[in-house]
Amino acid sequence: MSYSTPRYPQSNGQTEAANKTVLSNLKKRLGSYKGGWNEELQPVIWAYRTTPRRASGETPFSLVYGMEAVVPAELNFPGLRRVKLLLEETLNTQMMHDALDTIDEQRDQALIQLQNYQQTTARYYNSRIKNRPLQVGDLVLRRVFENTKEEGTGKLGVNWE
Numbered sequence: 740m741s742y743s744t745p746r747y748p749q750s751n752g753q754t755e756a757a758n759k760t761v762l763s764n765l766k767k768r769l770g771s772y773k774g775g776w777n778e779e780l781q782p783v784i785w786a787y788r789t790t791p792r793r794a795s796g797e798t799p800f801s802l803v804y805g806m807e808a809v810v811p812a813e814l815n816f817p818g819l820r821r822v823k824l825l826l827e828e829t830l831n832t833q834m835m836h837d838a839l840d841t842i843d844e845q846r847d848q849a850l851i852q853l854q855n856y857q858q859t860t861a862r863y864y865n866s867r868i869k870n871r872p873l874q875v876g877d878l879v880l881r882r883v884f885e886n887t888k889e890e891g892t893g894k895l896g897v898n899w900e
Contacts, residue, residue: 757787760787761783761784761787764783764786764787765779765780765783768782768783785808785811787799788800788808789807789808789810793856794852794853794856794857795849795850795852795853795856796849796852797845797849801845802845802846802849805838805839805841805842805845806835806838
């Protein structure tokens with residue numbers, strides 16, 4: 740199944756939300772200097788992809804590649820994690836294979852956490868809604884289409900249905 744924009748319009752909202760976050764972070768990095776956005780775009784996108792999301796608890800990078808990204812500064816000055824792996828190449832290869840074997844489990848855990856987050860958000864939202872039962876004859880706000888206008892109807896017409 741293809742999830743491109745024309746066939747899967749739900750992704751439009753996700754794309755817009757991601758673009759809004761990237762644009763907001765880019766504006767914060769630039770401040771009043773607007774001309775150097777092309778130099779700051781890559782670090783902003785890197786930060787976006789390597790920051791854990793509240794809903795899933797995982798970074799987008801780790802969900803795609805099955806392991807956490809290495810910070811660019813760690814390439815020049817390796818930390819304890821990289822020093823150990825650089826010394827033992829077979830251990831590094833084995834750990835990468837293990838990480839790839841467990842990526843489906845990691846994605847399933849992220850999906851479970853995402854569903855829990857959505858349920859919690861929905862529960863909070865629904866707790867603030869006031870239930871108002873409607874009776875026949877109550878005035879309701881409804882949309883009236885241009886081609887179906889009848890005399891005596893309008894936004895606040897009587898709901899006889």
